[in-house]
Structure formats: structure tokens, C-alpha cells
Amino acid sequence: MKYQIIPVTPFQQNCSVIWCEKTLKAAVVDPGGNIDRILAEVAKLGVNVEKILLTHGHIDHVGGAAELAKKLAVPIIGPHIADKFWLENLVKQSQNFGFPRTEAFEPTQYLNEGDEVSVGEQHLQVLHCPGHTPGHIVFYDKIANLAWVGDVLFRGSIGRTDFPQSNHQDLLHSITTKLWPLGLNVSFIPGHGPMSTFADERQHNPFVADQLFD
Structure with missing residues (x-):
């Protein structure tokens, strides 16, 4: 799977255009906003977007999804249904975080x-990883050893758990029982900030390093 990261919104959220190199069929992961910027990158890459993928329901990850889906005439896939309440409250989210009004x-x-999502001839495994939000999911490309983890895990940090229905222990459990078993060599694209690897986080991350759980 090929990818291009596009930081969007004032929160500098890592939206990704991902595509199958053989078919040039593509998906957009977490289009939080700046739709014109995303469309310009899609045109530059010369790929054909066939779906939008969402990791969770926070506005900086989904704020542009409905508009982009309408412009491209493509479906929106994800997150887990436990985040439905976040999507239903997008108007309030947009007010609270100073975003343009965003409709549910x-x-x-x-x-x-256990679901699988196809992008051209490539396949992504779906992992339900609650904690930051109850319906947060992670997309994992087994062939490329690459994961799109949204706001579950960051380089040197983890997702916030001070939101409604967030849970710190659930988040730690998701990271240690869902992500770590994928392997040390997995690289990941977080929702914000630079990429990292599970090996680096297991050694250095002050929230989930292995030595904390010995």
C-alpha cells in the first residue's frame, strides 16, 4: 500500500491518501477538513478514490468526510458503531472546537x-481499539507492516482519555493486546505528529513501554 500524509485542520491531523499501486484505486483516511487540499493531492497523485475510511468520530478526523464523500460520490466506511454518538453530535463538536459548522x-x-477493507487489490485488517473513544478502530496492512492508528498511539504518547466515554485502562489494553501482537517492526501513522514503530514505543514511550508492565 502506498500512502501520502496530508496534515489538515488547525489541529494538524494526519489525513492519509492510500492507494493500491497496481490499480491506482485509493481511499482517504480521516479527512478532517481542508477538502480542497485533499482533492488537489488526489489529482496530483493520479489515483481514483473509491472510499473514505474513518478511525473514530472526533471532528478533526471526520469534519470533511461527508463533503468529500459527496464530491467524490464514494461511501464512508467506519468507525465502529460505538462512536455513533460522536457523529450525531458534530454540530456541537464544531462549536466546541472552533471548527466550521459540521452537520451530523x-x-x-x-x-x-476482524473486518477487512479492500483498497484496489490491497487489504486492511480492522482492529477495534477502544479507549480514546469507544468506537475507535485501527487499520493494519499486513503486507506493508503498516498501521493507521488514529489517536490510539503517538510517538512518545497515547490518546487523551478525558472525553465522554473515553477510558484510560481500555486504551492501555487496546495498545498492549491489539497493537503489540502485530509485531515490533510495524510502522504506524498516528492521528497527529510523526510516524514511529511499535518497537520504538515499546522501548521509549513513557505511557506504554514494556518495562511499565513487567
Whole structure:
């Protein structure tokens, strides 16, 4: 799977255009805003977007999803249905965080643990990783050893758990029982900030380093 990261919104959220090199079919992961910037990158890459993928329901990750889906005539896939309340409250989210007014929407399909999403001839495994939000999911490309983890894990940090229905222990459990078993060599694209690897985080991350759980 090929990818291009596009920071969007004042929160500098890592939206990604991902595509199958053989077919040039593509998906957009977490289009939080700046739709014109995303469309310009899609045109530059010469790929054909066939779906939008969402990791969770926070506005900096989904704020542009409905508009982009309408412009491209593509479905919105994800997150897990436990984040439905976040998508239903997008108007309030946009007010609270100073974003342009964003209307509630319903994705074409919610995702569950063990589902698989195709992008051209490439496939992404779906992991349900609650904690930051109850319906947060992670997309994992087994062939490329690459994961899109949203706001579950960051380089040197983890997702916030001070939101409604967030849970710190659930987040730690998701990271240690869902992500770590994928392997040390997995690289990941977080929702914000630079990429890292699970090996680096297991050694250095002050929240989830292995030595904390010995």
C-alpha cells in the first residue's frame, strides 16, 4: 500500500491518501477538513478514490468526510458503531472546537473487529481499539507492516482519555493486546505528529513501554 500524509485542520491531523499501486484505486483516511487540499493531492497523485475510511468520530478526523464523500460520490466506511454518538453530535463538536459548522452524518458502513477493507487489490485488517473513544478502530496492512492508528498511539504518547466515554485502562489494553501482537517492526501513522514503530514505543514511550508492565 502506498500512502501520502496530508496534515489538515488547525489541529494538524494526519489525513492519509492510500492507494493500491497496481490499480491506482485509493481511499482517504480521516479527512478532517481542508477538502480542497485533499482533492488537489488526489489529482496530483493520479489515483481514483473509491472510499473514505474513518478511525473514530472526533471532528478533526471526520469534519470533511461527508463533503468529500459527496464530491467524490464514494461511501464512508467506519468507525465502529460505538462512536455513533460522536457523529450525531458534530454540530456541537464544531462549536466546541472552533471548527466550521459540521452537520451530523451516518457512515455507509460501520466496522467491527476482524473486518477487512479492500483498497484496489490491497487489504486492511480492522482492529477495534477502544479507549480514546469507544468506537475507535485501527487499520493494519499486513503486507506493508503498516498501521493507521488514529489517536490510539503517538510517538512518545497515547490518546487523551478525558472525553465522554473515553477510558484510560481500555486504551492501555487496546495498545498492549491489539497493537503489540502485530509485531515490533510495524510502522504506524498516528492521528497527529510523526510516524514511529511499535518497537520504538515499546522501548521509549513513557505511557506504554514494556518495562511499565513487567
